[in-house]
Amino acid sequence: MAAQKPSIPSGTRDFGPVQMIKRNYIFDTIRGEFRKFGYLPLETPSMEKLSTLLGKYGEEGDKLLFRILNSGDFLAKVPEDKLAERDSMSVSPIICEKGLRYDLTVPFARYVVQHRNEIVFPFKRYQIQPVWRADRPQKGRYREFYQCDVDVVGSKSLLYEVELIQIVESVFKKLGINVTLKINNRKILYGISEAIGHTDKMTDITVAIDKLEKIGFDKVAEELLSKGIDADGIRTLKPILELSGDNRVKIGILSEILSVSKTGMDGIKEVLSILDYVDSIGVDLDIELDLSLARGLNYYTGAIFEVKAKDFAIGSICGGGRYDDLTGIFGMPDTSGVGISFGADRIYDVMEGLELFPDVSKLSTKILFLNFDPASERESLKALRSLRNKGIPSEIYPDQAKIKKQMDYANKRNIPYVGMIGEDEIKAGMITVKNMENGMQTCIPAEEIVNYNFE
Amino acid sequence: MAAQKPSIPSGTRDFGPVQMIKRNYIFDTIRGEFRKFGYLPLETPSMEKLSTLLGKYGEEGDKLLFRILNSGDFLAKVPEDKLAERDSMSVSPIICEKGLRYDLTVPFARYVVQHRNEIVFPFKRYQIQPVWRADRPQKGRYREFYQCDVDVVGSKSLLYEVELIQIVESVFKKLGINVTLKINNRKILYGISEAIGHTDKMTDITVAIDKLEKIGFDKVAEELLSKGIDADGIRTLKPILELSGDNRVKIGILSEILSVSKTGMDGIKEVLSILDYVDSIGVDLDIELDLSLARGLNYYTGAIFEVKAKDFAIGSICGGGRYDDLTGIFGMPDTSGVGISFGADRIYDVMEGLELFPDVSKLSTKILFLNFDPASERESLKALRSLRNKGIPSEIYPDQAKIKKQMDYANKRNIPYVGMIGEDEIKAGMITVKNMENGMQTCIPAEEIVNYNFE
DSSP: OOOOOOOOOTTOOOBOHHHHHHHHHHHHHHHHHHHHTTOEEOBOOSEEEHHHHTTSSHHHHHHTOOEEEOSSSTTTTSOHHHHHTTOHHHHHHHHEEEEEOSOSHHHHHHHHHHTTTTOOSSEEEEEEEEEEOOOOOBTTBOSEEEEEEEEEESOOOTHHHHHHHHHHHHHHHHHTOOEEEEEEEHHHHHHHHHHTTOGGGHHHHHHHHHHHHHHHHHHHHHHHHHTTOOHHHHHHHHHHHTOOSSHHHHHHHHHHHGGGOHHHHHHHHHHHHHHHHHHHHTOOSEEEEOTTOOTTTTTOOSEEEEEEESSSOOSOSEEEEEESOSSGGGTOOOOOEEEEEEOHHHHHHHHHHTTOSOOGGGGSOOEEEOOOSHHHHHHHHHHHHHHHHTTOOEEEOSSOOOHHHHHHHHHHTTOSEEEEOOHHHHHHTEEEEEETTTOOEEEEEGGGGGGOOOO | OOOOOOOOOTTOOOBOHHHHHHHHHHHHHHHHHHHHTTOEEOBOOSEEEHHHHTTSSHHHHHHTOOEEEOSSSTTTTSOHHHHHTTOHHHHHHHHEEEEEOSOSHHHHHHHHHHTTTTOOSSEEEEEEEEEEOOOOOBTTBOSEEEEEEEEEESOOOTHHHHHHHHHHHHHHHHHTOOEEEEEEEHHHHHHHHHHTTOGGGHHHHHHHHHHHHHHHHHHHHHHHHHTTOOHHHHHHHHHHHTOOSSHHHHHHHHHHHGGGOHHHHHHHHHHHHHHHHHHHHTOOSEEEEOTTOOTTTTTOOSEEEEEEESSSOOSOSEEEEEESOSSGGGTOOOOOEEEEEEOHHHHHHHHHHTTOSOOGGGGSOOEEEOOOSHHHHHHHHHHHHHHHHTTOOEEEOSSOOOHHHHHHHHHHTTOSEEEEOOHHHHHHTEEEEEETTTOOEEEEEGGGGGGOOOO
């Protein structure tokens, strides 16, 4: 067979050992916190029926689905005219029945509906799996990437919002990243639009609030006018746009303006209740009410969350909110849920940028035994057996190669210690341990190797 | 939107919480042992270029690849005549450039060649990821399943065969499964065919050895004759077919017959050397030289391994061997490697069948606090905070619902303990802990909850 120069599809990545150890450090930390709060693991298939996926992510999303070609004679069922017209758009649903999952939310909703009779509600689940999007690849945007989602469905209790906030607190504390949690509430945004008589302009208003800092009030007012919001509305909006200070100060001002909107006041009550819980528990996290926060506005119905790293410039590293109709699209209405998703790739970039990862060499093999001769090899294998029984990652060089070559291998692999059992050591029942960082050698009784402090 | 009755593609599976906890128990155990032996994690993309995958698994394998439809106007590039002829076979490579990975071996080979200049050889890697095959789904055969591979490339040292045997020993000891490790060597099989003058009939001979127990020597001889092996050859083969007893007895007999074959004698030397290592280390594992073992005969060049569960009837649960030309297909010849793969699905079935899984309730939430009223909720949230800080999975019922409903929830979730902080407990600074299995209640000082023995 001719030699091929191998490569991988654009937008995908290999994760070599060093990256994997770091990635696993993130996943293990996140998973560990999810578990502490009683969330249970779930995995769904990589491929879903296209009927499950299509129409759930908007027209643009449909285009970004990776579709899987039907097996066998896939062209057999395509009508003559569609083939003749080369109508890719209408041929694709005929030759593909399955697609790769685009996110973890729709498969979760599908799972809940499909297994509704076995599930105990409230159902607390976490899911850490890759998703695929046929996006144009670019820096920081991949066609295959992991999502780490944690959700609870089947309860409207605000205690779950509070629980998710505590998870945010503990995950980022564990990872060593200083963060701000921004919160908002879709009901407040609706209340604002109601207060100015434009419930249809919720998105425009949120975008305007977001732009205030950059372009100033006059420009924002201009923009709002052009969107059809009148001078009266803009006057009402002014104090909201200029809201600043402490969360409770903001809420005080908002309460006056939104007193005309029942929904708005409900939203304020929710935010207040969450803040009260968080204070009473003593959650150690910067929380900021941010009315410009609107992620997934069409989707969330209550709380909206977003997490930003304080010391590193990058988009949000975690976000989510409450949705009241996740499962309605699959015929199971009125199931309220709340969830957040951690962005593993961005968290990785933050940790790399701020040098927050623990030393990788400490997470893998601790000691490599040199292989001098058959007798040395035999004693090393014995030592290895007891080290491994104690859970200490350890190895032996596989051949009786030149010592320089063996040492080079330890260095290149970043193995922090080298074990040596030569003739003298065998006679004395000892092992010489060399610290590869500072060159120091220690000679210890062979049976003490399992108690050696490999730092 | 109209309600859809959701389901998943045939041959795929959802893994709910209980299955996931058990599956993770298997994966974590396997991963833990891989790490102890110094193997490093690797992950490759789910999709590879079809040029990487095609031709690597035989004609049948090519058909079983899941292909991913090109994005956009995929029909644009298809020649007129191929569309008109509805020639699915020749159209598919034009409309699909990517496929889902079929195993972890080819992507590993691709990775090694692509990253040869960064890799430190011998390169010890493990990889635990799903693979996809468009096989006809049936009991125990899925279109998406996990493989757990551990390989080392870039060394011919038999110490790695020995290391893999030790991994087999420790993984199955940890999981509690009694196993037999069958070993064979492709060089011995070649030697046998050479001894009877039919190096072209290696597969037929191996199949014949395999059938001996079932159909007896006469029938096997008949079959071999029909395959073109003459009476002389069958006479030479007889003592090999009837080989029994201890591994070293078998090797003694084999050595006489194979003395005419250099390759055969090399194979015997390898097996002997491996057995010597294993004995000297004291590996506690039933190892059986089995000449009928021929998995991947076209692929392996030295040792062949297979693991069978002793107490449960199922196919092999782990297998592998040495290959001398893994990376040749990608233009990097002479890179020897050896590896094994653990079959997570079958291991799951064995553990389920023999009831070897630890109690799932012990692996998830330990205690649920009942929610009596706002004061009880507040104190419970405090207790939860300290429990979670100590890493103990714990929850609170999210509403002040009827106590029966809250208790039901704990029962259905299999949560082993319930925490109660009522008026009396608050006054006394105590928590009442109820064991849900035996109904026993204990009252302890609130600050002692973190030291409670949740078994």
